[in-house]
Amino acid sequence: MKIAIPYYLHKAGAGFPSPATDYIEEDIDLNIHLIKNVPATFIIRVQGKSMSDVGIHDGDLLVVDKSLKPKNFSTVIANVHDELVVKNLVIEKNKQFLTSGSKKFEDRVLIDEEADIFIWGVVTYVIHSVY
Secondary structure, rough: OOEEEEEEEEOOOOOOOOOOOOOEEOOOOOHHHHHOHHEEEEEEEOOOOOOOOHHHOOOOOOEEEEOOOOOOOOOEEEEEOOOOEEEEEEEEOOOOEEEOOOOOOOOOEEOOOOOOOOEEEEEEEOOOOOO
16 A cells, blocks of 8 residues: 655754755655565554563554564564564574563563474564654
């Protein structure tokens, strides 16, 4: 589905305000900017607070690419015992762990051959409201 949203040429400064114009140059298709591999990409909504310390909050939308190979500290969607979870992947000494990265949650799940755990995809973007 293509959704066109107005795109302003001027950038929004994060410092002192500058004079802005109401000039819209073109529409922008967020699919072009958020999705690199359409057939391998899906969006999933976050439920829970275990990833809040890394900027992923309850209700956020995650753009996930199943074609990407996760790296150390990638945020991933994993199937853990038939439940989808969002976690950080940590690779240490040829072992892989899933963790929330939160100080509040002491979670570190080992991914090994016996575990019923596999990575579904890599989170490429987090979409959340700031209002």
